[in-house]
Amino acid sequence: MSIVENPLETLTRQQLRKRTSEKWQHYPQDVLPLWVAEMDVEPAPTVVEALTHALRTGDTGYPSGDPYPQAFQQFAAHQWGWDGFSADRMRTVPDVMTGISAAINVLTEPGDAVIVCSPVYPPFYLFTRELGRTVLEAPLTDNGRLDPAAISAAFEQARATTRQPVLLLANPHNPTGVAHTRYELTAVVEIARQFNGRIIADEIHAPLMLDGTPFTPLLSVDGAQNAFSVFSASKAWNLAGLKAAVLCAGPHAQADLARVSSTVDRGVSHLGVLAHTAALTDGQDWLTALLKGLTGNRNLVMELVREHLPGVEIQAPEATYLAWLDCTDLDLPEQGPDTPAAQHGLTGPAAFFFNHANVALNDGAPFGSGGQGHVRLNFGTSPAIVREAIEHMGAAVREFAD
Numbered sequence: 001m002s003i004v005e006n007p008l009e010t011l012t013r014q015q016l017r018k019r020t021s022e023k024w025q026h027y028p029q030d031v032l033p034l035w036v037a038e039m040d041v042e043p044a045p046t047v048v049e050a051l052t053h054a055l056r057t058g059d060t061g062y063p064s065g066d067p068y069p070q071a072f073q074q075f076a077a078h079q080w081g082w083d084g085f086s087a088d089r090m091r092t093v094p095d096v097m098t099g100i101s102a103a104i105n106v107l108t109e110p111g112d113a114v115i116v117c118s119p120v121y122p123p124f125y126l127f128t129r130e131l132g133r134t135v136l137e138a139p140l141t142d143n144g145r146l147d148p149a150a151i152s153a154a155f156e157q158a159r160a161t162t163r164q165p166v167l168l169l170a171n172p173h174n175p176t177g178v179a180h181t182r183y184e185l186t187a188v189v190e191i192a193r194q195f196n197g198r199i200i201a202d203e204i205h206a207p208l209m210l211d212g213t214p215f216t217p218l219l220s221v222d223g224a225q226n227a228f229s230v231f232s233a234s235k236a237w238n239l240a241g242l243k244a245a246v247l248c249a250g251p252h253a254q255a256d257l258a259r260v261s262s263t264v265d266r267g268v269s270h271l272g273v274l275a276h277t278a279a280l281t282d283g284q285d286w287l288t289a290l291l292k293g294l295t296g297n298r299n300l301v302m303e304l305v306r307e308h309l310p311g312v313e314i315q316a317p318e319a320t321y322l323a324w325l326d327c328t329d330l331d332l333p334e335q336g337p338d339t340p341a342a343q344h345g346l347t348g349p350a351a352f353f354f355n356h357a358n359v360a361l362n363d364g365a366p367f368g369s370g371g372q373g374h375v376r377l378n379f380g381t382s383p384a385i386v387r388e389a390i391e392h393m394g395a396a397v398r399e400f401a402d
Helices: 013-017 044-059 066-081 098-105 123-130 146-160 182-194 251-258 268-283 284-306 348-357 383-401
Strands: 088-093 113-116 133-138 166-172 199-204 228-231 245-251 322-326 374-377
Touching: 013 133, 044 251, 066 088, 066 113, 066 133, 066 228, 066 245, 066 268, 088 098, 088 268, 098 123, 098 166, 098 199, 098 228, 098 245, 098 348, 113 123, 113 146, 133 146, 146 166, 182 199, 199 374, 228 251, 245 251, 268 284, 268 322, 348 383
Parallel strands: 113 133, 113 166, 166 199, 199 228
Antiparallel strands: 088 245, 228 245, 322 374
C-alpha cells in the first residue's frame, strides 16, 4: 500500500465524529476535543493488514511467544542505534501503567515513597497511591526540565521512611514534551545511586521525537543497569484500544523482573501484540510521515498561540503531540459550579476554554504541583482543527478582556 503524505490529514470532521472511542464521544458534539492522548489518524497500513489477516483466519486466541519484545529490540536498534534492550529481559504486559505498577510492587513495600517529577501524567499519582505507596514530588525547573536539586531533595526525604525509594520518570516528559538529554539522565541516575534508589521510566512517547531530536533510552545510560523501563507502540501508532506493552529490565534488574507476578501478563491482547509488532516491524514509513505532520502541527501551535493567545507561555515540545500551555497570566474569570465545564470536573483555564470556546483541553491541576493554571493541548489532529481550536480560544480571551 502507498504511504499517505500526512496521516493527520486523511480523516474528515464527519468521519471523526463517528468514532466511538473516548476522545470524540466524551464531550458534546459542538466541542472540539484536544484533550486525551489519542490521535486523529487512520491506522498504519501494516497494522490494518495484520489485523485483517488475523480476523479472516480466526487468529483471535490467546497470545503466544515473545514477538513483541523481539520486534521492539529490533526497532530500538534501528531507530535509536541502541541494541541494549534484550528480549530475555522483557515481559509483555497489557499496558504501560500495568508494567509500571508491577515494577513498583517488586521494588517497594506498601507505605514506601515513589518520587515523580511534577507536573506529570496524572496516573502516576493515581496508580502509585492505589498500590499503597506515598507520592513525593520533585518539581521540574521553570523551563520544564528535570531539576537535580529537587530530585536529590526528594530522595533524601524519601530515605527517612523508605529503604529503596523509586523515581518514576516520564521519558520524554508528559505533559511538557521535554526530551531528557543523556547528560540530564546521567545526573539523575547518579542521584538515585547515592540514595540507594531505583528508577522506572515510562517511555511510551519515545518514538514521537520531533525535528530529529534524539531519544535517549534510560537503560542506555551508564549506571542505569538496575533500572526498569516500560514501552508501548500505542501512542506513536495510535493503538490504545489494542492492549500491549513491554516491561524492560536492565541487566542488574533481571532478578527483580523474575519476581514480577505471573498474573501481570494475563490481560495482554493477542490482537494487540499482532498490531504493535506489525507497527514496530513495518510501520517506519508511516511513522516518518506522522512525525513530519506532528512537527508541522507543533510549529503551527507555537505560531497560533503567539498570534491569538499572547498572554500564554509555551515552550516548543521536543517530543510527543502534547503542548503545555501556561495560562496563569491571562486573568481569566472564575467559572461557576453550575457551568458545563464543572459538570465534567474541569477547573481553571480548562473550564474557561470549555465554557467559552467550546474546546476541550486537559485540566492542568491533576498533573500535580505546577499544573494549576495550565492546560494540556493535544495537537495530534488535523492542522485545520488545531487552527480552529486556538482561534476560538483567542476569541474567548479577547471577549473577556474588552
